[in-house]
Amino acid sequence: AQKITQTQPGMFVQEKEAVTLDCTYDTSDQSYGLFWYKQPSSGEMIFLIYQGSYDEQNATEGRYSLNFQKARKSANLVISASQLGDSAMYFCAMREENTGFQKLVFGTGTRLLVSP
Amino acid sequence: GAGVSQSPSNKVTEKGKDVELRCDPISGHTALYWYRQSLGQGLEFLIYFQGNSAPDKSGLPSDRFSAERTGGSVSTLTIQRTQQEDSAVYLCASSASGPGANVLTFGAGSRLTVL
Numbered sequence: 001a002q003k004i005t006q007t008q009p010g011m012f013v014q015e016k017e018a019v020t021l022d023c024t025y026d027t028s029d030q031s032y033g034l035f036w037y038k039q040p041s042s043g044e045m046i047f048l049i050y051q052g053s054y055d056e057q058n059a060t061e062g063r064y065s066l067n068f069q070k071a072r073k074s075a076n077l078v079i080s081a082s083q084l085g086d087s088a089m090y091f092c093a094m095r096e097e098n099t100g101f102q103k104l105v106f107g108t109g110t111r112l113l114v115s116p
Numbered sequence: 117g118a119g120v121s122q123s124p125s126n127k128v129t130e131k132g133k134d135v136e137l138r139c140d141p142i143s144g145h146t147a148l149y150w151y152r153q154s155l156g157q158g159l160e161f162l163i164y165f166q167g168n169s170a171p172d173k174s175g176l177p178s179d180r181f182s183a184e185r186t187g188g189s190v191s192t193l194t195i196q197r198t199q200q201e202d203s204a205v206y207l208c209a210s211s212a213s214g215p216g217a218n219v220l221t222f223g224a225g226s227r228l229t230v231l
Contacts, residue, residue: 004158033218045159045207045222091158101166102149102211102220103175106158 002027004092004107011112013082020067021077021110023092032096034075035104036066039089048090051075082114118142120223122208128229129198137193137226141210148191149220150183153205162206165191198230 003026013019025034036048051059051066059066067076079086089111093104121140129135141148150162161175165185176182180198185191195202205227209220 035218043205043207043224045209045220047219047221050218093158101147101164101172102209102217103161103164103172104151104159104220106160108156108158 002029002032002094002096002105004094004105006092006107006110008110009108011110013079013112013114015084015114015116016081018078018080019082019112021079021090021092021112023075023077023107025073025075025092025094027073027094027096029096032094034066034068035093035095036064036075036077037091037093037106038086039091039109041088045091049077079112084114084116087112087114120208120210120221122206122223122226124226125224126227126229128231130231131200132197134194134196135198135228137195137206137208137228139191139193139208139223141189141191141208142212142221143189144212145210145221146188146213147211147217148185149209149211150191150193151207151209151222153207153225155204159207162193195228198228200230203228203230 005024032053034051038046049061049064063080065078089109091109092107123138148165151159153159163183164172180196183193205225207225209222
């Protein structure tokens with residue numbers, strides 16, 4: 001069975017610094033997708049970034065980048081130049097490619113607090 | 117609509133009562149999902165609708181849970197004979213087909229409290 005592990009329940013970072021949120025995954029499949037979502041206090045989940053298991057380049061979306069290390073089964077999210085608005089819960093998730101749809105398995109999340 | 121709309125935003129009910137939660141997806145999105153988020157946990161997949169195809173119900177935790185999607189748009193999640201362990205935030209999401217299928221757009225959720 002698939003599993004996502006986020007070992008950091010909470011992280012603190014100062015504004016304008018970079019922060020790495022850890023995510024490891026477990027799957028026996030060769031083809032899968034990895035996601036990061038942000039959940040601010042409003043409750044809505046916001047898509048941040050996607051990495052396919054066969055993508056050779058690490059995914060980047062603005063200030064977000066995904067440090068994908070396939071052999072270590074890790075998919076850490078790096079946020080550069082943190083902003084106060086980045087304070088939120090962050091969830092790592094995985095999808096098996098053969099499901100054909102977004103049946104995602106989520107980790108328990110990391111709460112990020114950005115201080116001035 | 118501009119985003120995924122869910123109602124009610126909060127629902128408090130007594131154990132044993134039935135509840136209905138509504139989701140209005142983004143116009144034109146063919147796929148609709150229900151997820152559940154229990155306190156301090158990540159999201160748990162419940163059910164998936166795609167167009168007029170039969171839904172994937174593999175995540176529904178018991179036969180007290182059911183969902184329908186009328187006219188390929190609005191969806192209703194029904195929980196019969198609610199139990200205290202059903203207390204959670206129920207999140208609906210929709211996605212487009214094709215290149216946009218990777219991106220789920222979520223609603224703000226319906227918080228259910230079963231007393």
